[in-house]
Structure formats: structure tokens, C-alpha cells
Amino acid sequence: MAEKICVAVRVRPSISEESPSGTFWKIEDNRISLHKLHGTPISGLSYAFDHVFDESCSNSKVYELLTKDVIHAAVDGFNGTAFAYGQTSSGKTFTMNGSLNDPGIIHRAVNDVFQKIQMISDREFLIRVSYMEIYNEEINDLFAVENQKLPIHESLERGIFVAGLREEIVNNAEQVIKLLESGEVNRHFGETNMNARSSRSHTIFRMVIESKGIDTGSSDYSSSDAIRVSVLNLVDLAGSERIAKTGAGGVRLKEGKYINKSLMVLGNVINKLSNGAKQRAHIPYRDSKLTRILQTALGGNAKTSIICTVAPEEVHIEETKGTLQFASRAKRITNCAQVNEILTDAALLKRQQLEIEDLRRKLQGSRSEVLEQEILKLRNDMLKYELEREKLEMELEEERRSHKEREQHIRDQQLKIKNLSSLVSDGNRSSSQDSMKESPKDECNDFKTPCFKETSNNAFVAKRSNYSELPDFSPLPDSFSNVADEDTWFKMNKGYIADLDSLQTTPARKVQSFPPQDITPDCSNDNYKLELQNLKTQLELVIKEKDELQRKHEEEVQINRRLMGEISELKQELDLSNNSLESSAQRYGNLEREFQKLKDERDSLLQTVSESSKNITFLTDQKENILKDLNCEVQRRKDLEAEIKQFSVAFASRQRSLASIHGEFKSKIEKLRAEKLVRY
Numbered sequence: 001m002a003e004k005i006c007v008a009v010r011v012r013p014s015i016s017e018e019s020p021s022g023t024f025w026k027i028e029d030n031r032i033s034l035h036k037l038h039g040t041p042i043s044g045l046s047y048a049f050d051h052v053f054d055e056s057c058s059n060s061k062v063y064e065l066l067t068k069d070v071i072h073a074a075v076d077g078f079n080g081t082a083f084a085y086g087q088t089s090s091g092k093t094f095t096m097n098g099s100l101n102d103p104g105i106i107h108r109a110v111n112d113v114f115q116k117i118q119m120i121s122d123r124e125f126l127i128r129v130s131y132m133e134i135y136n137e138e139i140n141d142l143f144a145v146e147n148q149k150l151p152i153h154e155s156l157e158r159g160i161f162v163a164g165l166r167e168e169i170v171n172n173a174e175q176v177i178k179l180l181e182s183g184e185v186n187r188h189f190g191e192t193n194m195n196a197r198s199s200r201s202h203t204i205f206r207m208v209i210e211s212k213g214i215d216t217g218s219s220d221y222s223s224s225d226a227i228r229v230s231v232l233n234l235v236d237l238a239g240s241e242r243i244a245k246t247g248a249g250g251v252r253l254k255e256g257k258y259i260n261k262s263l264m265v266l267g268n269v270i271n272k273l274s275n276g277a278k279q280r281a282h283i284p285y286r287d288s289k290l291t292r293i294l295q296t297a298l299g300g301n302a303k304t305s306i307i308c309t310v311a312p313e314e315v316h317i318e319e320t321k322g323t324l325q326f327a328s329r330a331k332r333i334t335n336c337a338q339v340n341e342i343l344t345d346a347a348l349l350k351r352q353q354l355e356i357e358d359l360r361r362k363l364q365g366s367r368s369e370v371l372e373q374e375i376l377k378l379r380n381d382m383l384k385y386e387l388e389r390e391k392l393e394m395e396l397e398e399e400r401r402s403h404k405e406r407e408q409h410i411r412d413q414q415l416k417i418k419n420l421s422s423l424v425s426d427g428n429r430s431s432s433q434d435s436m437k438e439s440p441k442d443e444c445n446d447f448k449t450p451c452f453k454e455t456s457n458n459a460f461v462a463k464r465s466n467y468s469e470l471p472d473f474s475p476l477p478d479s480f481s482n483v484a485d486e487d488t489w490f491k492m493n494k495g496y497i498a499d500l501d502s503l504q505t506t507p508a509r510k511v512q513s514f515p516p517q518d519i520t521p522d523c524s525n526d527n528y529k530l531e532l533q534n535l536k537t538q539l540e541l542v543i544k545e546k547d548e549l550q551r552k553h554e555e556e557v558q559i560n561r562r563l564m565g566e567i568s569e570l571k572q573e574l575d576l577s578n579n580s581l582e583s584s585a586q587r588y589g590n591l592e593r594e595f596q597k598l599k600d601e602r603d604s605l606l607q608t609v610s611e612s613s614k615n616i617t618f619l620t621d622q623k624e625n626i627l628k629d630l631n632c633e634v635q636r637r638k639d640l641e642a643e644i645k646q647f648s649v650a651f652a653s654r655q656r657s658l659a660s661i662h663g664e665f666k667s668k669i670e671k672l673r674a675e676k677l678v679r680y
């Protein structure tokens, strides 16, 4: 969340005995303004801040109102920075370190951090502290004097950090205070005209607060497994100084130059940041080690509070004005602090497991299930189409067969009709010839059948036509030579219809030739007449039958046409079914391929996850081992310290006893000497 930097001004008590002659700084609520002695405010020199603390204000109040929130937020996982800025001897160190009676912000913050931690029961904490100074633009470790000129590095995991800086894991406030005291010894102080104990370096006391929710067995990885890591910087800057006032020379002069230069870079950074987003394209954090280390605190992911200390004396008006302007610009800076949570290995593993589960659900549930259902549906469709196709094929085959049968039947019928027709026409012709011989013309007319077709003598089946080619001596008329054989013909004329099909199949038999007079029928013969009558009746029957067959044939043709139409429709349907079957098969293939692809993806994901799980387990083990070693080391160190203490006590008492023995011996020797002298 974006929020402004919290800025306060603190006026230290005057150390000058002289009373103001022209102007004085007046403090009202959160405002500080320069007034003329008689009380008139000087225009343009009135500044408002979050807080303005007067001379009487204690460190306790400053801490409560300005810094406490930042410290508490740091315990909750927000980066925090509190720093003191101001001219030399304005009270920065007094504010940050305090005095015996009124501890400063650093001491209060340390106590507060541990008190707050005690009150949080659902998280466990790990606190590391470090203490460094920037002296003449070089970073030194105040916990380990051997660590000098340390470099600044930046990495994705750690952000900006000082490489090689000693970090102490601490368990309580007292431990930290002791460490701070040991660090103070290494800090660069120097005497100047303005401050008997002037800080010659910027110091940064850093607490890294890591916390983790105590495992409640919840499956929600974000609640208990995320680790919060926040960095709290408590900074006591060296004060800007005018060489003319400090009277610095030599080493002090060199120090002063470095101090002023780095404070100027800090001022530039504050200036740029206060200009707003549009004009602050490049912020010169890299121009000094101080701004580089404080980069996050200035316009970054941190809650920051600045206390600007000023001296009330008239002689320092210009420096105070400068400090107030710096404070005003700093007031405009917006930071964007957020809880720094990182996932532990276990949380990472849990999250990955959840992700895998999710993927699996997605695969097996939504997509896979839908695909499988679709495939099943397609399979069913395909089966249905196959069955339909088979049925249609069978029907079609049946139709073809019956069609063929019908065609054959029709052909046979036609053939029979033709046979009969020619038979009838032959009979007609012979009877009309006979009647012309013996009966009047009108009698012959009785045999006429109006619809009867005249057929040529040779119109009968081809093989029968051979009979017509028999030698002329055949006694039978030409027409009879077409008859299959005499028996059949005879039977037919006797009044019963022989199997018509046999007419065609009866083998030909050579007709015996008789003299014409022997075989020529006698028209006057009654039997013959009777026969003729029978034949006429038969003929009528045949004609009827022929008509009936004709009608049937026409019906058959109609049915055939209809069936042909149906068949072509069925064929079209079949083609359509085949097409949709083909496209279904294609879709099915595609779906199966997609399904396979998803399966492969899932397998490779599972593979990756199992590998990363292994890595995580390995890393967790390593981390646990390192922590164990570290704890052992800390314990060993404690034991050693205790031993050294014991040894020191023993050594001191040993020294004392040696001194007393020595004294005893000395007095004895002197006594002996005296005795010796007396003797001689």
C-alpha cells in the first residue's frame, strides 16, 4: 500500500548560554516556524510535519509517536527504517542511542521487538542482527573489526545486501544490547569544535526478523507455511558540518568531506523522489553507499520514519533551515510497503501438490471426462451407423435379388406370352384355312380374337424355327412344325395346360413324314370340330391369362420403379451415413490424439513435480542440518564464553592469591634480610 514517509523534527535543548538576539524557532503542535524576537513569524519559514518535538521531549515520546508503528510493522513482516538526519551536534546520536536515563530509539526498538514477539503465540521467530558503519565511504563491520571495506551486492533472493557482514542470531533484547555495546566500541567517533563526541561515520543497525506460522496441520499452504522476512534498519547518520564551524583539519577534514558528500547524495535522492513520478526518471541511489543501502527505505518496499534533529541556536539558523527543507522534501516521498512473504520448502511442496491435484482434477474431471464421454458417444454412434449400414446393405442385397427374380419372372412371363401368342396365331391361321375349305365365311369369323396378335411363322423360339427348315416332304403344315413335340401339343389340345416351361425344353424330335393325304385333317370330322372348339375355349383362357399377366407385368414395372427410387434414396442415405461415419472416425482419432497429448503432458508434469519434490526434500534436509550445526555452534560459543568467564574469575583469584603469596614472600625476605643485618 502506498504511504508517505513519516517525518518529524526534533529540536534539541540549547547548549549556548547566550540568549537569542534577533530570532527564535517557535514550536506549535506539529509546526515549527522562525519568529522574530518580539514574536512576528518570518514568512516562508514555517514548516509542518507529522510531529515536531521540542527541547523537553523525551526519547520515549519520540519512539512512541514516530517509530513504534514502524517497529511493530517490521515484526508483522514489513520492511522498516528509522533514521536520524541533521547537522552535527543536533542530537541524532542522542535520539538513536539515548542515554542511561532515557534510552534511544534503537534500545527501545530492540526491547519492543522482543516484547511483541512474546505476545505472538501462533508464529515462531528467528532474529538476526548486524551492525555496520560507513566511514569515508567504506563499509565496516562493527561486530567484527576484521570485516572492513565490505562490498554491496544485489541478488534476486536477498535484494541489496552487504556481503561478508556478520549476522548474529539473537534470542533476547539483553543479548542484542550487549552486542550493540560491543559494536559501539568499534565505531568512529572524533572530537570537533562542535561536538566532543562527534560521529564520524553513518551507522546502520539492522535486525532481520523471520517468522513462520506454527504448523496447525492445515492444508492451506499460505496460512502457516509462508515465511515472513522483514529488515529493520535503525540509522544514525553522521551530521553535516561546516568546516569553518567544526574547525576540522587533517583526518577530521577528510571525514567531514566524505560525510557531507554522502549527505548531499542523500539530499539528491530525496529531492528526486519528492519531485513526483514524472520527473524522477533516474534516482541516483548508486552515487553513495548510504543511499544504496537505504534504497528500499527511500521510495521502495518499506515503512520509513525520519527524525530530523535541529539545533535551536541562532548561529545554526542556516543549517536548521537546510534540515527543515530536507525534511519537507522527505515528507513528499511515497513508499509502497508490503508484507514480505516467502514460501518455505514445505509450503512450496504443498502448493505444488495442490497444483498437481488441480491439474489432475482438470484432466480427469472436466476435460478428460468430457473427452471420454464424447469418445464413448462417438463409438456408440459409429456402432449404430455400422449396424444401419449393414442393415441397409442387406436390404439392398435383398432388393437386388428380388429385383433380379422379378425381372427373370417378367422375362419368363413375356416369353410364355409370346409362346402362347404365336401358338394361338398359328392355331387361328390353320383353323381359318380349314374353315375357308368347309364353312361359310361368317363361321370362320367366330375364331377371330380381335386383340390377338398376328405373329410370323418363324416368330417362335429360334431353336424351334429349325423345324420350318425341315424338308418339304413334311406332312404337317408349316405352323405345326413349330410345335415342340406331338405329345405336348396333343395334351395341350386335349384340354389341359401342360407345364408351359417344358415347351421350350422339350428336345426336338424329327417329325416323321407322311403322305399329305394321310395327315390332312378332315374338316367334316366331328372330333376335329370338338377339338377346335376346345382350342377356342383354351385360347380365350390364354388371352385372359395373358391380359392378367400383362397387367401384373405393368404393376411389377411400377413396383420396380418405386423400389428403384427407394433404393437410390437408401443409397444416398448410406453415402451420408458413410460420410458422417468417416468424419466421426476422424474426430475420434483427433480426440484420441489430444487425449494422449494431455496424458503425456500430465506425465511430464508429474515427473517434474516428483523431481522438484526430491530437490525440496534434499534442500530441507540440508537446511535442517545447517540449522542444527548453527545451533550447536551457538551452544558451543555460549559454553566457551561461560568457560572463559570461569577461567577469568579463576585467573583473577589465582592472580590475587599469587600477589598475596608474593607479598608474603617479599615481607619474609625483607624480614630475613633485616634479621641478617641485625646479626652482622
Ligand SMILES: Nc1ncnc2c1ncn2[C@@H]1O[C@H](COP(=O)(O)OP(=O)(O)OP(=O)(O)O)[C@@H](O)[C@H]1O
Binding pocket: 011, 012, 013, 055, 086, 087, 088, 089, 090, 091, 092, 093, 094, 095, 195, 197, 198, 199, 200, 237, 238, 239, 240, 309
Ligand atoms: N534532546 C536532547 N536532550 C538532551 N541532550 C541532547 C539532546 N540532543 C542532543 N543532546 C546533547 O547534545 C550533544 C550532541 O548531541 P549528539 O552527539 O547526539 O549530536 P549528533 O547529531 O549525533 O552529532 P554528530 O553528528 O556530530 O554525531 C550531546 O552531548 C547530547 O547529549
